[in-house]
Amino acid sequence: xRTVLSSIYEAFKGRGFAxxxxxxxxxxxxxxxxxxxxxxxxxWLLQYGYHSELIxxxxxGEIMTLALPIIAALPFxxxxxxxMKSGFIKFYLSRTSRSAYLAGRIIACGLSGALVLLLxxxxxxxxxxxLLLPKESLPVLFDAAGNSITYVSPIWGTLFRxxxxxxxxxxxxxxxxxxxxxxYMAYASPFVVYYVLIILCERYFDSLFVLYPKEWLAxxxxxxxxxxxxxxxxxxxxxxxxxxxxxxxRRRISDD
Numbered sequence: 001x002r003t004v005l006s007s008i009y010e011a012f013k014g015r016g017f018a019x020x021x022x023x024x025x026x027x028x029x030x031x032x033x034x035x036x037x038x039x040x041x042x043x044w045l046l047q048y049g050y051h052s053e054l055i056x057x058x059x060x061g062e063i064m065t066l067a068l069p070i071i072a073a074l075p076f077x078x079x080x081x082x083x084m085k086s087g088f089i090k091f092y093l094s095r096t097s098r099s100a101y102l103a104g105r106i107i108a109c110g111l112s113g114a115l116v117l118l119l120x121x122x123x124x125x126x127x128x129x130x131l132l133l134p135k136e137s138l139p140v141l142f143d144a145a146g147n148s149i150t151y152v153s154p155i156w157g158t159l160f161r162x163x164x165x166x167x168x169x170x171x172x173x174x175x176x177x178x179x180x181x182x183x184y185m186a187y188a189s190p191f192v193v194y195y196v197l198i199i200l201c202e203r204y205f206d207s208l209f210v211l212y213p214k215e216w217l218a219x220x221x222x223x224x225x226x227x228x229x230x231x232x233x234x235x236x237x238x239x240x241x242x243x244x245x246x247x248x249x250r251r252r253i254s255d256d
Contacts, residue, residue, distance in 0.1 A: 003096045007104030011076040011112040020074035024120025025127075027067045031058035032128060039135050046135050051128040052155040055121065059158055060218035065198075068117065068213075069173075069190035072166040075112035077173035077190075078183035079105050080249050085181075089253065098253055102246045106171060110242060113170025114163045121162055125155070157227045158217065164234035165216050169194070171241040179248045 011017060035054040039046055058064055083089040083105075092101055169190040176193075177186020194213050201212035209215050209222055210233055223229040 003100040004104040004107055007076075007079075007108035008111060011079070011108040012115075014075060017075040017112055017116055020071045020116045021120055021123075023067065023074070024071050024117055025123050027063055027071070028055065028058045028120060028124035029127065031061045031063040032124070036128070036131055039132055042135070046132070050135075051132040052125060054128055054132070055125050056155060056158055056218075058124075059121065059162060060214070064217075065214060068165065068217075069169040069194040070187070071120070072113035072117060072169040073173040073187050073190045075116055075170070076105075076109045077113070077170055078177055078186040079109060080174060080178045080245075080252070081181055081183045081186055084252065085183075093253070098250060102249045102253075105249070106174065106242050106245050109174045109245075110167040110171045110238060113173075114165075114167035117166035118159060118163045121159060157231075160231055161216055161219075161227070161234060164231055164238060165213075168234055168238035168241060171238055171245055175241050175245040175248060178245060178252055181252065 032054045035050075035057070039050065080089075080102075083092060089101075172193060173186045173190040176189035177183060197211055197213055201208055209220070215223075216230055216234055219227055219230045225232070
């Protein structure tokens, strides 16, 4: 457990996490800039929850589509490759087991990739709320019959999916980077696989929508279990990528 916590601390205190977090916030705010400008130009009040709708559109937009796998890969994807190429792994393994080392690196990688996107979305949502809440109308608290209305923003489902997506792309990068022993492949491969899947699904295999990354953030009505089904698929893919990364990592350590 101490090894896992140490890896998580290392992932979160690194410059890669800070840079990825800043990039996530910047990308989402840039994608929302047009909506903010239109909101301040409008002479009337906007509907309640406009700021969260703006973030949802930004997450599903082309700018975030381009940046998402790169941002998820930045914090800790190349950790195993860096440890092995620097020789640090020999010192590390003298203080812990291979299984504990791999578990720590893989969990920290997935968690950092997931949280950097989640926190980036949360910070962007907070900034937009400060900017736009004065321009939004008050929520309707009661219906015509006098019953209270409970608001549940759809942004919550999006946050769960962005968390799972970040974990998957980060661990996929660690898997490919460790297999190729290249830190450049660790950072670039999530982006490459992301766009290969988009091209295949858009041009050739429309029926494989479960592997269409854009569907993971903005799911259509084709999913049997709706948003829950999307979350289950992404989570399963993340677990599979993590298990394969552990298998490849163990072989690389044995060869070394």
